[in-house]
Amino acid sequence: MSELEQLYQELILDHYRSPRNRAPGLRGEDAHVHHSNPLCGDEMDLRVRIRDGRLDGVAFDGEGCSISQASASAMTEAVTGRPVEDVLGLVEEFRRMMHGEDPARDDDLSDALAFRGVARFPVRVKCALLGWMALRDAIETFQRGAGTHAVTHDDGGDDDDR
Amino acid sequence: MLDVAALRREFPTLQHGVGGRRLVYLDAAASAQTPRVVLDAMERYYGAGRSNVHRGVYPLAEAATAGYEGGRAALARFLGADPRGVVLTKNATEACNLVAYGHVRRHLRPGDAILSTVMEHHANMVPFWHAAEANGLELRHVPITEDGRLDLGAARELVADGRVRFAAVTHVSNVLGTINPVAELAALVRAARPDAVVHVDGAQAAPHIPVDLAALDVDSYAVTGHKLCGPTGIGALVARPELLEGMEPFLTGGEMIRDVTLEGATWNDVPHRFEAGTPPIAEAIGLGAAVGFLEDLGMDAVRAHEVELGAVFLSGLRDAPGIEVHGPEDMADRGAAISFTVEGVHPHDIGAVLGDRGVCVRVGHHCCKPLMRELGATATVRASLHVHNDVDDLEPLLEGIAAARAMFARPAVSA
Known part of the structure; x- marks a missing residue:
């Protein structure tokens, strides 16, 4: 199997072909963020619904390569129902994994663990991170008491562009 | 064949x-491959002819100067231009910036307009937007037709009021591949404003189609070496020497001055006025070999x-x-x-x-x-x-x- 085939393993392709929680809207949404990556032309809308301190629902929509779309799909399954502070911790866990570190919360990352190999493809890391960075921003937008926020990832969607 | x-x-x-x-x-549109003849020319400079240019009086330095100037002359010949109008730069982007800083910012005033097109590479767009912002200039963009060509009818209307004093257009689109009728566009710009300057981004044209700048009759033309089968780190602004004469230096320092006192400096002749510091010598030699390679084909x-x-x-x-x-x-x-x-x-x-x-x-x-x-x-x-x-x-x-x-x-x- 070539490195590329390892990258595009079946689990990732499945999330790409049949995305979970991909929708143009979310009933009872509390925050909506729009993230774009001008380098790739990727666009992502992400909506969250937060109830009693938990991420009650999340939906993403947009346009992008298979890695960005599949990663967002796997993310929604891994984070839904968790307390928001725990979600932010998992976002950090995924981000560290994209920088080549071994994740400590394998089980919690669930299907998102399949994106571990993306760390070997530096130009694709920003694709895999797009949904996760949007999720973190959506939660923080909610915590600030704001409803919407738009972010352009000039440096390729990494963590230090806020 | x-x-x-x-x-x-x-x-x-x-x-x-x-x-x-x-x-x-x-x-190749991103970066062309480099033929062995270019590598050999650069290897000869580093391996047997290494010295700075325009300074030493010893034979090695004279040979290096001849090699560097030979690269300039080769590019001038390749494009049908006067070597005095060839400013060697880092790449085509720097060449476009040189025109933006040296000419547009120096000579255009509020009320003047810049004509560009929607199909420009950012390198032939952003330096002029930036200049427009600094000098209070109006920006106008020629639209494209359904099949990706410049809409010359629209261009004619855009220049009709005679306020367009500078135009920047690509010769060949790096996305659509369109070969633009730059001579025709230059003529219609000048018909509305005889002293308008027409700048052309030739980065995607010079490596692929015969270019004769004398026939094209534009004021300046930007090329980059690495798309011409040459090395990275070298490009050129090829301009009418008179345009360069009226341009302000963009980088200052050694090599580009004629005289310096503690009170001030006078500029060197063109094109050296625009080549401050030690230039990319091996790269100029490589570029000369590269255009020679293309001419031989x-x-x-x-x-x-x-x-x-x-x-x-x-x-x-x-x-x-x-x-x-x-x-x-x-x-x-x-x-x-x-x-x-x-x-x-x-x-x-x-x-x-x-x-x-x-x-x-x-x-x-x-x-x-x-x-x-x-x-x-x-x-x-x-x-x-x-x-x-x-x-x-x-x-x-x-x-x-x-x-x-x-x-x-x-x-x-x-x-």
Whole structure:
């Protein structure tokens, strides 16, 4: 199997072909963020619904390569129902994994663990991170008491562009 | 006709396959491969002729100066220009910035307008926007037609009030491949405003079509060495010497001055006025060898080869399922870059699958975001051709696209 085939393993392709929680809207949404990556032309809308301190629902929509779309799909399954502070911790866990570190919360990352190999493809890391960075921003937008926020990832969607 | 099989042996990088497959390089529009004759010329400088230029009086320094100036002269000959008008820069981007800083910012005033087009590379757009902002200038953009050509009727209206004093247009689009009628555009700009300056981005033209600047009658022309089969780190602004005479230096320091006192400095003659500091000597020598390489092939033969091969690629791509090709339909109107999108598959995924198969294409917005918006795409795949490409490069491209389509096919009804 070539490195590329390892990258595009079946689990990732499945999330790409049949995305979970991909929708143009979310009933009872509390925050909506729009993230774009001008380098790739990727666009992502992400909506969250937060109830009693938990991420009650999340939906993403947009346009992008298979890695960005599949990663967002796997993310929604891994984070839904968790307390928001725990979600932010998992976002950090995924981000560290994209920088080549071994994740400590394998089980919690669930299907998102399949994106571990993306760390070997530096130009694709920003694709895999797009949904996760949007999720973190959506939660923080909610915590600030704001409803919407738009972010352009000039440096390729990494963590230090806020 | 070009002997492509023999030519391929001249490019060392093409001898290296990818995972047992032949390297199929379809990205000359991003950066051309370098022939051995260029490497040899640079090796001779570093290995046997190393010295600074324009300073030493010993023979080694004189030889280095002759080599550096020889690169300038070769480029002038290649483009039909006066060597006094050839400013060697880092790349075409720096050449465009030199015009923006040296001419536009110095001479244009509030009330003046700049004409550009929606198909420009960011390098031939942003420096002039920046200058417009600084000097309070109006920006006007020539739109494109459905098939990716400049709308000259609209251009005529845009210049009609005589306020356009500067125009920046690309000779060949790096995305659509369109060959623009720059002589015609220059004429209509000057018909409305006789003293208007017309600047052309020739980065995608000079490597592929015969360019005679005397016949084109434009004021300045930007090229870059690495697309001309030369090294990276060198390009040029090729201008009418009179335009340069009226331009303010952009970088100051050594080499570009005639005299310096503690009270001030007087500038050196053009083009040296614009070449502050130790220049890219090996790169100029390499560039000279590169244009010599292209001249030996003959630019008419290069163009004929690319027209014939481009037609094969265009029809092969158009006939394949799910592919939409952008830009002019006929090779008579276009250069060697072919942009397309594949139904249902993101260009990045196409590029990754092709790359894994040894097929190198460019994916993304190609530094042309305004044009991408015009096309209604966020990104495209671009295959570009040069002298080392042949019909046997088409099949690996089409096979890779088919493989990517099979891999990323989504169910007919998406979520």
